[in-house]
Each structure stands twice: as structure tokens, then as C-alpha cells.
Amino acid sequence: MISLIQKIQVSIEKKRFSAFFALLSYGFKIEVEIGNNLFDLLICQIGINERYLNEKVLTIFFNGKVVDDFSSEIVKDESVIALSSAMPGLAGAVFRKGGILSSMRSEQASTLENIVITKHKGQVTLKLFNLIASDLGADFYKRGVCIKGTHFIRYVKSKQSLLEKICKQFVFDGKKYEIGDLLFLSRPEADIVLTINPF
Numbered sequence: 683m684i685s686l687i688q689k690i691q692v693s694i695e696k697k698r699f700s701a702f703f704a705l706l707s708y709g710f711k712i713e714v715e716i717g718n719n720l721f722d723l724l725i726c727q728i729g730i731n732e733r734y735l736n737e738k739v740l741t742i743f744f745n746g747k748v749v750d751d752f753s754s755e756i757v758k759d760e761s762v763i764a765l766s767s768a769m770p771g772l773a774g775a776v777f778r779k780g781g782i783l784s785s786m787r788s789e790q791a792s793t794l795e796n797i798v799i800t801k802h803k804g805q806v807t808l809k810l811f812n813l814i815a816s817d818l819g820a821d822f823y824k825r826g827v828c829i830k831g832t833h834f835i836r837y838v839k840s841k842q843s844l845l846e847k848i849c850k851q852f853v854f855d856g857k858k859y860e861i862g863d864l865l866f867l868s869r870p871e872a873d874i875v876l877t878i879n880p881f
Contacts, residue, residue, distance in 0.1 A: 686872040688831070690864065691853040696880035698848040703819045705837045706810040709762065710827035711873070716759050717801035720744060721752035724763075728808070730818065739814060741766040759804035767813035823878035831872040838865055850881065 694701070714727050720742075724730045730739075735752070742749040743764040749755055757763075810818060838845065838861065845861050852859050854867055868874065 686869055687875060688868060688872045689855055689875045690834075690868075690877070691851075692849055692876070692878045693851040693881055694849050694878055699820050699823070699878065699880060700816065701841060701844055701848055702823060702876075702878060703810075703815040705829065705833070705876075706815045706819050706822070706827070708829065708833040708837070709764075709807040709809040710822070710829050711805050712808055712828075713803065714757070714806055715801055716757055716804035716806075718757055719753045720749065720755040720757055720763070723757050723806070724752065729821075734817070738767060738817065739765045743809075757806060759802075760806070762807045762809070764809040764811065765814045766811040820878075820880070823876065824880075826875050826877040829874045829876055831868055831874050832870040834874040834876065835865060835868050835870055838868075 692702075712728060714723055718727070724735055725732050741764075742752070743762075743766075744755050745762055810822075842861060842865075849861065852861060852864055854864060859867065
């Protein structure tokens with residue numbers, strides 16, 4: 683089944699980029715080569731700086747499991763990857779990669795063992811939280827992110843009054859519209875390719 687794709691471009695002041703960062707926590711799809719380990723995918727394919735990944739990304743969830751060693755996980759089609767900086771409280775201490783309380787987690791086997799996956803094109807979902815969204819979000823938005831229509835509509839509704847003030851222009855499938863029109867035109871079943879251009 684071919685999915686419906688709708689393209690939206692937003693022009694916004696550079697200092698206002700943060701209005702869209704929280705949307706990245708819903709997750710966005712990225713086309714990648716499946717069959718590589720998580721380390722190679724994040725650095726070589728997605729383009730995250732290795733030093734930044736090691737020093738700033740303190741919590742990684744891979745398909746719902748906390749990961750300490752990026753190279754121990756093989757990426758499959760439709761994998762879900764969540765990146766976060768420090769999380770608050772006891773949960774943050776337990777989930778922090780290599781943290782002193784990591785032993786409190788339930789043991790889960792690596793996906794690297796006894797798995798052979800032929801490399802091929804596929805998709806993963808990437809979720810960015812807190813400081814990671816702030817640091818990396820602008821670069822992803824400039825390239826364009828593919829977000830579920832339901833998530834986009836929900837987010838725009840929650841931020842509508844703010845977005846009306848700070849967004850200079852919306853272009854929907856090549857035509858200019860007001861933000862209210864976007865909510866009417868956006869389809870919940872669609873994949874929304876959202877590109878944000880600063881000015």
C-alpha cells in the first residue's frame with residue numbers, strides 16, 4: 683500500500699526554532715540501510731557527531747530497551763531509536779548509559795547474537811528529547827523530517843496561537859496557506875514531510 687505524502691515548508695525566525703523541537707519526541711521516519719549496527723547508523727548514516735553521541739547522549743532506547751553499547755545492536759526495518767540527555771531522578775540514574783545504577787535494570791540480551799540480516803534499504807523511527815532535540819533539531823528540520831499526520835495535527839493544534847505569531851509563511855504542497863488551513867488540509871493518515879527554513 684502506497685502511503686499518502688504531504689509536504690509542508692515553514693519559514694520561521696531562527697531564534698524561534700525551539701517552538702518545533704518538542705514535535706521531534708513523537709518520532710520521525712528516516713530512510714537508512716538496514717543491517718548495520720546502531721553505532722554505524724547513528725554516526726555514518728544519520729550524521730550525528732561521534733563525540734557528541736558519546737558525551738551528550740546519555741540515554742538511548744532501542745526498540746524500548748535501554749542500550750549501553752551502540753555497537754551491540756543490529757538495526758532492523760521499522761526499529762525505533764530514542765535519544766535523550768540526562769533524565770531526572772532515579773529513573774535517569776538507572777537508564778543512563780554506563781551509569782552506576784544500570785545494574786538495577788532487568789537483563790535483556792543484545793540483538794547482535796546469532797542474527798544475520800542482509801543489508802537493504804528500510805526505515806527507522808528516530809525520537810529526540812530535551813537537550814538533544816534542541817541541539818540537533820534544526821539540522822533535521824532543514825533537511826526535512828517525515829512525521830505521522832496524526833502527530834503533526836495534534837502538535838499544531840496545541841501550539842496554534844504561538845505558531846500564528848512566529849511563523850512567517852506556510853507552504854503546503856507548493857501553495858501558501860494560513861495555519862488554520864493547514865489543520866484542515868493535513869490528513870491524519872498521511873506522512874507529513876516537514877521542512878523548516880530559518881530567516
